[in-house]
Amino acid sequence: MADRKAEHDPRARDRQLVPFVETRAFECRWIEGPGGAEARCCGAPTDGGSWCRFHREIVFERRIR
Numbered sequence: 001m002a003d004r005k006a007e008h009d010p011r012a013r014d015r016q017l018v019p020f021v022e023t024r025a026f027e028c029r030w031i032e033g034p035g036g037a038e039a040r041c042c043g044a045p046t047d048g049g050s051w052c053r054f055h056r057e058i059v060f061e062r063r064i065r
């Protein structure tokens, strides 16, 4: 059973961002701040997609509109 308490909290701003080039297969690729070579991603674990649950909802919401 997954530990829900360890789940990524997008409101916690003290977490480490991951450089875009270092994101792995199941890490959130949501880019925080400006893009480009210095782009940094959320890096939170996903459940198989490209984004964590929080950012995936944002992405899908934008696509619907």
Ligand SMILES: [Zn+2]
Pocket: 028, 029, 030, 042, 043, 044, 051, 052, 053, 054, 055
């Ligand atoms: Zn994310």
